[in-house]
Amino acid sequence: MFNRVDKLLIELPNLEYGDANAASVVQELLGGKFGEMSTLNNYMYQSFNFRGKTKLKPFYDLVASITAEEFGHVELVSNTINLLYKGTGFSGDPDLAPLQDAKNMRNTYAFIANAQTSLAGDSMGNPWRGDYVFSSGNLVLDLLHNFFLECGARTHKMRVYEMTEHPTAREMIGYLLVRGGTHIIAYAKALEMATGVDVTKMLPIPNLDNRAFDHARKYEDLGYGNVLFTWNNVGDYKDIDKIWKGQNPTSGDRLFVKEGSPKGYKIPELESLPEEFAPGIGPEEFQAIAKRLMSKI
């Protein structure tokens, strides 16, 4: 089971103007093969399908608890995209063509189908697919996959970072480089526990420190790269500390586990867009709605 908290993992810069084509490339980090939808669903299904949950509890706890964090990552990338669409159109009569700029943007679904918000698809508009999930049931192979997947995801984040100067995109990527970094180490440590082979010595892949990215350095300095949360308040998943222990191979810092989840920040408001008919509730209808909502039945 999952509970939900109405908070976002970080405070996203909310600027006056976005950048629609930046939004379209950030989609790769959401619905691409190495996007957050993939990390989320890979770990979710692996946790459902795990054989030997009791006997191999630390491994199960790891995959299961990271799943919960990945939901927050999906939420974060989605919110970033939403902010990046700000200011592409204008309000006005349909015959003024208030969405005229959208015609030349890269992702037209965002304008025609989604009212300038995020999609479960990638930077070329292709949908995320369930066959991006790898769940072989073999512990070592699944961990090896996850280690590879996280390194691939890191590579994509680094490249998208280099494609846009927009502060909202960069803040999100900076943060996720650091948190994704913990997952790379976590799966590397799990692989070491399972096989005795220390693959952390390959890191970082690609060979560039998170600190080379301004927006990641801040979070590294705050020590965000050393902690794993259990994402649970009643004692589940605590055995991740059997794996998440010792030193951070990059910084040499001590790794530690925190029960529960971070406190979180306010989720940005998305303004009404009359030219997209979203949410499409005028003042009059709002009155009627408010009355119905307030009514006792």
Next chain:
Amino acid sequence: MFNRVDKLLIELPNLEYGDANAASVVQELLGGKFGEMSTLNNYMYQSFNFRGKTKLKPFYDLVASITAEEFGHVELVSNTINLLYKGTGFSGDPDLAPLQDAKNMRNTYAFIANAQTSLAGDSMGNPWRGDYVFSSGNLVLDLLHNFFLECGARTHKMRVYEMTEHPTAREMIGYLLVRGGTHIIAYAKALEMATGVDVTKMLPIPNLDNRAFDHARKYEDLGYGNVLFTWNNVGDYKDIDKIWKGQNPTSGDRLFVKEGSPKGYKIPELESLPEEFAPGIGPEEFQAIAKRLMSKI
């Protein structure tokens, strides 16, 4: 953000033998166009992309909190499928062809790729796709979609129920018919709040009461069909009681909101399957692993 609890929504019957072809049709309820992956992701994206979260808070709260429940539904169907694969193969030397029966089963991915567990795909092996998500941003249209989606999902559940006599499958479907029923009513009520039109009078769609299904009747009798949870313990999403109020259109019972989430049941263990190399950890390796896990670093 999401938190995770290591519990399943109901207690699933865990029989000695499953039914591999039943598992393959139950996949439609997981990764099909009208499966739980679709309800989950539709509401998740709609909640991320919601315009006017503050002004239209009861609607936002509804979509956002149901998202959390849907995760639990995905988990439940996935666990059901896993139990339904029990007993298809046998343990033995590779040259005895311990997976020989699998060759004639409907879903071969489950045996070759997933070690007899669930996939993010449907009853014909096609992957769930991100373009099954509808998120127009227009409040009325999104609610209308959700109402339709839930009715479609109910229809598929009813038909799959009729395709198998396996108690694990039926118990899961019985429960989800009832809980899905609350979502149908919830979106119907939301639509009424938004437009003044009462579509609950169309229900049930299809025109057969949940009580016609043995495994659903039990949950109806327990009143599971009258409650919505907030799936949150710190006061978020409480405004769903502005929408979820009055009477259950089917039973005439009083509807009520409960803060938090149900307590849940133990998640079934999945045994080791040596013929699938899952988890593929022999006694010797387990010793070494246990030692590494217990070591202080």
Next chain:
Amino acid sequence: MFNRVDKLLIELPNLEYGDANAASVVQELLGGKFGEMSTLNNYMYQSFNFRGKTKLKPFYDLVASITAEEFGHVELVSNTINLLYKGTGFSGDPDLAPLQDAKNMRNTYAFIANAQTSLAGDSMGNPWRGDYVFSSGNLVLDLLHNFFLECGARTHKMRVYEMTEHPTAREMIGYLLVRGGTHIIAYAKALEMATGVDVTKMLPIPNLDNRAFDHARKYEDLGYGNVLFTWNNVGDYKDIDKIWKGQNPTSGDRLFVKEGSPKGYKIPELESLPEEFAPGIGPEEFQAIAKRLMSKI
């Protein structure tokens, strides 16, 4: 523009029992790459996209008018599939599992999604795709494509014929072998008109006469293989007689054009299937509906 007539091209045998797996293979002839959806849409788009409609009118008329016939072919295959699903389930309480046999049938979409009727997909459940349409705009290349497409479609029909003994399937295929044969000749003749090369000498492809199929022989004997209709009653598309002239290369018969369309036969009724909730209208609801339909407003 298109008009519709409530008739089917031939009289389909309507037996007590169908054959669900036969239905699933017949789907290849409907929504497969070489199915009727493909011939329909290829010619439809080519007719919309035709450059030089006036100057090259006989060619345009040919592609445009055959489009209309292809709609009737889609309708015929669809109706065949619907009849082939007869008798797979039984009526009864959901807990009797009235659809239990469906679990082991090849196409589960037909039972879960479509209530035992046809789908816009193929024999493996994959959907028909718009990129099966070829429309290059180059007259010779489009005709060459169409000639190839029809030969491929013929091959698939011949093989599916050999896969089932069900009279409904065979009657439909027998008829379509003959009518498809006219389209092969038509595009061959058009290619000859456009290039001077007579490709009818390659025919038949594969090298087996339609008369080798019992259910095709009948239609050949009736001369169905020598006529093209204009599928129009106000004089459009008559210039197909500039191309459809001379002899049938197989039989040596005279080819001729008929204005209008054949008279057609009654479309089979599909009975109510309570276990599929289709149409799901009980006697009581029917009463209410009838009253509303009859009301003056």
Next chain:
Amino acid sequence: MFNRVDKLLIELPNLEYGDANAASVVQELLGGKFGEMSTLNNYMYQSFNFRGKTKLKPFYDLVASITAEEFGHVELVSNTINLLYKGTGFSGDPDLAPLQDAKNMRNTYAFIANAQTSLAGDSMGNPWRGDYVFSSGNLVLDLLHNFFLECGARTHKMRVYEMTEHPTAREMIGYLLVRGGTHIIAYAKALEMATGVDVTKMLPIPNLDNRAFDHARKYEDLGYGNVLFTWNNVGDYKDIDKIWKGQNPTSGDRLFVKEGSPKGYKIPELESLPEEFAPGIGPEEFQAIAKRLMSKI
């Protein structure tokens, strides 16, 4: 069966210059999930698969006859796209790169595969898919789907209208907003007949009158929004008047049924494009072709 008439539903403005990126977004209205290919095929398959055609004739007649109109809509959008590609390239030697501008346009298939004409795909180049068809066999559910589908299609049309100022695109959309509007009302009325619930009170969805669009207002003024045709000349489908009766919920006008179809307008000619080798028939070849076409055999 279907007949074809060589006419277009309206007179499309045929300007000197199109707008290739406008063409690419208009594709969403043709081959997108909510495009005309979807409405066409949904109703076509539902009419083929209808259970209880006789008993529920007014509903069958409605779905069956609207199918015919949708063909005309597909034809209209396709022709619009073709006109929108005008003037993107120029004629000239291949080494002058006459298609050089195409390289930077959004839809390259249109230039490489289709010679600047329409595709059975959407605004991102993804093909239309057969699994966009919903055909559950349950009357109420299918009608609810169709009502939702039409509202979604309307939303997409409204947004694409706002994305381009090109008169050809707008004229087409203006007309289709009005005709699509009749289908929304038709399915709403059918739903009322079937369930007693009047959903027309939700309309319009989105909440903006067709009259807010200059190119739609004209057709509304002409009363195009109050009529349904039977698209048949021999008395089929007349029972739609059991459903299509009473008042237009938007205008209060009287609804009426017309047997047959509208008279239609000339289909625009598409000029030869030598740089696309379309149709690729030079003067010399044309001579030879003409001779062959005129020959008696």
Next chain:
Amino acid sequence: MFNRVDKLLIELPNLEYGDANAASVVQELLGGKFGEMSTLNNYMYQSFNFRGKTKLKPFYDLVASITAEEFGHVELVSNTINLLYKGTGFSGDPDLAPLQDAKNMRNTYAFIANAQTSLAGDSMGNPWRGDYVFSSGNLVLDLLHNFFLECGARTHKMRVYEMTEHPTAREMIGYLLVRGGTHIIAYAKALEMATGVDVTKMLPIPNLDNRAFDHARKYEDLGYGNVLFTWNNVGDYKDIDKIWKGQNPTSGDRLFVKEGSPKGYKIPELESLPEEFAPGIGPEEFQAIAKRLMSKI
């Protein structure tokens, strides 16, 4: 550039009868995500896209030369599938339904489209997709991917081996387990060269020796697991010996490189199948063809 030799890598048992459903599961090893089409195309594209071919020549040589071997693997699996379809149908008049058994087999494309031969698709009939290719350009990440891919491919082979007792399938899989094993080691060694981390200590993944499979043991005994070929006769790709050196981590045997390629075996003949019209050349046509082939022009 590639040259081709008309030989197969091993001698495949050619039995009287195949097993059509075994053929359909073997397809996973050909066109599945972890099939030979994937290893082939991954290495092919990585070799084309390699940055620093000169400086990192041993790595380039490795990826480039293994590509050539993978073609042979694709050929081998394809031939195996072809032999596995033997004996499914019978010869006879179409009206005897000589392909009647095919209707109930898992892969109908093989009968309708491919005349009982292999497809570029997987065990559920889904096509191989170009996005299965991973080619990041980052040396370490690509090698890590390849190591993972080969381990995944091994797992699938082991499971398919257990699904069928047919000697042709097993012989092919036995051989490929051994040869695939060399590729696992090769990428492990390359990864060690690139990063210093020895991942061979994780092997085998899954943790079962090739020798546990009768048909693999033979090839292990012959030392097939210790050699890499250059697949070239003019001295290219020889630098693979900078990586392929030292000991086989499993057996402790000495690894060695052989210039050129193995000598190969006769490719099995596929008999004519009249009921599939393949090749569809009767005695008469053959006469005419032979004459034309022999003619001097």
Next chain:
Amino acid sequence: MFNRVDKLLIELPNLEYGDANAASVVQELLGGKFGEMSTLNNYMYQSFNFRGKTKLKPFYDLVASITAEEFGHVELVSNTINLLYKGTGFSGDPDLAPLQDAKNMRNTYAFIANAQTSLAGDSMGNPWRGDYVFSSGNLVLDLLHNFFLECGARTHKMRVYEMTEHPTAREMIGYLLVRGGTHIIAYAKALEMATGVDVTKMLPIPNLDNRAFDHARKYEDLGYGNVLFTWNNVGDYKDIDKIWKGQNPTSGDRLFVKEGSPKGYKIPELESLPEEFAPGIGPEEFQAIAKRLMSKI
């Protein structure tokens, strides 16, 4: 079996600057439905699946040997794309956004996933699919398909040529127009051998001589259009001279067969791209790597 030679078919111009959008349209010639991946895989599978290899040896030899050439074509187009991406980004700190231009280019996968190199996909980013392979087993139908496929491929090449002035793209296309021309003639001749019908009289399709393209004329003058290679050095596939004989229908030149393959040219080096972390090996790591590579074990 296949061998590999480290050479490219022609010398590709290697300019300082490429053109990223030109690269994206050239992708159509690689991974599009009519791209080189399609010709390669069609002939490869047809050669694997060929029935009657001995009896119909000249046809088998033709399809089998052309397969080998197609690999070289895939390699050539891939290398062209790689050169066309030159100069899109710049080297620099991630926070300088060295990939900022990529955000507005057509194919973002090339930057995020592939480090500015080729993909197994088309000009809209859609992956190449295994169901582009046609392999019916019927000799005449397969040859007809191949003839059509090659004409379609030629059309796409001609159009892409007209879309870019970049010399690398044009040189590649010029060469492939000529070599593709030999394949068109080869399949035409094979079709004549098989059926007696001479389809070369339709050529060229489209009706424009290769000599109208500057970069093709050169290769025509060199006689590249008259030769077929066997792509084998030990006497295989020589019977293609039973088909490839007589005159080139376009030029009237004598056709001839050459055993073996052309000598080939140096494959272009691809420089390191630090901003893509490709290959991502800094000077220090390179030292360590070199040492390991040189070590004796």
